[in-house]
Amino acid sequence: MQGLEKSFKQLRVLRGVDFDVARGSIFALLGSNGAGKTTLVKILSTLLKADAGSAVVHGFDVAAQAADVRESISLTGQFAAVDEILSGRENLTLVARLRHLKDAGTIADDLLRRFSLTEAGGRRVATYSGGMRRRLDIAMSLVGNPPVIFLDEPTTGLDPEGRLEVWRAVKELASGGTTVLLTTQYLDEAEQLADRIAILHEGRILVNGTLDELRKLLPPAKVEYVEKQPTLEDVFLSLVGAAANGEPR
Amino acid sequence: MNRHFVGDTAVLLGRSLRHIARSPDTIITTVITPIAMLLLFVYVLGGAIQAGTGSYVNYLLPGILIITIASGISYTAYRLFLDLQGGIFERFQSMPIARSAVLWAHVLTSMVANLISLVVVVLVALAMGFRSGTGVLGWLAVLGILVLFTLALTWLAVIPGLTASSVDGASAFAYPLIFLPFVSSAFVPTASMPGPVRAFAENQPVTSIVNSLRALFAGQPVGSGIWTALAWCVGILVLAVVFAGAAYRRRVN
Numbered sequence A: 001m002q003g004l005e006k007s008f009k010q011l012r013v014l015r016g017v018d019f020d021v022a023r024g025s026i027f028a029l030l031g032s033n034g035a036g037k038t039t040l041v042k043i044l045s046t047l048l049k050a051d052a053g054s055a056v057v058h059g060f061d062v063a064a065q066a067a068d069v070r071e072s073i074s075l076t077g078q079f080a081a082v083d084e085i086l087s088g089r090e091n092l093t094l095v096a097r098l099r100h101l102k103d104a105g106t107i108a109d110d111l112l113r114r115f116s117l118t119e120a121g122g123r124r125v126a127t128y129s130g131g132m133r134r135r136l137d138i139a140m141s142l143v144g145n146p147p148v149i150f151l152d153e154p155t156t157g158l159d160p161e162g163r164l165e166v167w168r169a170v171k172e173l174a175s176g177g178t179t180v181l182l183t184t185q186y187l188d189e190a191e192q193l194a195d196r197i198a199i200l201h202e203g204r205i206l207v208n209g210t211l212d213e214l215r216k217l218l219p220p221a222k223v224e225y226v227e228k229q230p231t232l233e234d235v236f237l238s239l240v241g242a243a244a245n246g247e248p249r
Numbered sequence B: 001m002n003r004h005f006v007g008d009t010a011v012l013l014g015r016s017l018r019h020i021a022r023s024p025d026t027i028i029t030t031v032i033t034p035i036a037m038l039l040l041f042v043y044v045l046g047g048a049i050q051a052g053t054g055s056y057v058n059y060l061l062p063g064i065l066i067i068t069i070a071s072g073i074s075y076t077a078y079r080l081f082l083d084l085q086g087g088i089f090e091r092f093q094s095m096p097i098a099r100s101a102v103l104w105a106h107v108l109t110s111m112v113a114n115l116i117s118l119v120v121v122v123l124v125a126l127a128m129g130f131r132s133g134t135g136v137l138g139w140l141a142v143l144g145i146l147v148l149f150t151l152a153l154t155w156l157a158v159i160p161g162l163t164a165s166s167v168d169g170a171s172a173f174a175y176p177l178i179f180l181p182f183v184s185s186a187f188v189p190t191a192s193m194p195g196p197v198r199a200f201a202e203n204q205p206v207t208s209i210v211n212s213l214r215a216l217f218a219g220q221p222v223g224s225g226i227w228t229a230l231a232w233c234v235g236i237l238v239l240a241v242v243f244a245g246a247a248y249r250r251r252v253n
């Protein structure tokens, strides 16, 4: 995308944003609350129109070829967009039908299995935990295997277990060749997941590079010897038994 | 028109109908007030109301049907608002679907839900002694007017559904609509009202619609009043669609 700008009344949220995302990679857009991450994702997913600049997604211009863009993408918004009254399985078949796919039921069952939701699949989503909702939300974005996926703050508000589950799902996505643009406020999340990281600040991209390139921006690290203490996260996870095998509880 | 419009609308209609099937309380709360009014007016107040020669329940039912529709459509605004707030509206809009299907599914859902409510209220009225001498054509004409009126009010409900900033705001707009029948010929003949009130009552939409329904039920000629009734319905419909369309375009861009 090039020179993307967007204002809401007086507020200039995006003031010329440029970056490219390589096909099949995970790109993390890092920014604090209110930096304009959601605004940018909405422009790329054709929900908002930019005031200036242009963006191309999967070879299609977001303004001129919005319908083609929508064929190529999936959006997982900042807040889980699931239907509470339907079951998890019904949510997935709904999306499959709207994507005009055959065998909606098979696709749904397959995704329920991949996201460890088979058991809960028949229950109303209103009874799900935050982590389960988010996993269902991401599963809904995978229906039909769109080549580009936008994940807007996928782990905000999740407990550590839920976060790890989502991270696993994102890594799996990229290994399947999907291009992922992920926004986050968490540095460790970008560090864990992304091939490239860009920092959005005051409407512009401050830096853009791989983790190593970003590290080189700072003076070389001093070598110090420290006794390695387990982090609080390690303690928490070992106590509640978040095994790496993915099956919660 | 997008080639997926019909299919997408059908899928989304199925979704909303499932919502209604799983929370039938939306139908129950819609019909409870009209049924309570029917009981109250027929068994408590009806004896003191002079409304022609026939049975009072026959006189009353058309107005009660209007009230049923007016309270039913607030759920349309409510369901639309929840979709917008929950983000599922944006999910749909970012998908390769006919975008207007999202709105049409809500409109059709409203039609189905209101028809169910109307049938329930008519059945209760029949149990209370409501009788109509009209034939199949008369019933079809009644159905036609009720469907048109429901469609017009549904599109009216789409406007707060798209623009409200709270759930209460989305559904509160229906209250004035529910009270409009009280200042009309729905409960008592307008001739008994004082001058200015009478002038208002005789020139607002509910009176012409109620009078037409009453004439159809009784198997009497509807006269020119039916054109006034249809003009009101079509007028409200056109205006509501225009404003709802504007609100929608502001929302998706």
Ligand SMILES: Nc1ncnc2c1ncn2[C@@H]1O[C@H](COP(=O)(O)OP(=O)(O)O)[C@@H](O)[C@H]1O
Residues within 6 Å of the ligand: A008, A011, A013, A031, A032, A033, A034, A035, A036, A037, A038, A039, A040
């Ligand atoms: N529809 C809108 N109308 C007015 N201001 C908005 C709108 N959407 C977002 N903003 C403002 O734009 C800024 C960026 O918001 P957002 O893109 O949601 O940031 P982020 O996702 O990085 O937290 C915020 O200051 C927010 O208040």
Ligand SMILES: [Mg+2]
Residues within 6 Å of the ligand: A037, A038, A039, A078, A152, A153
């Ligand atoms: Mg955001």
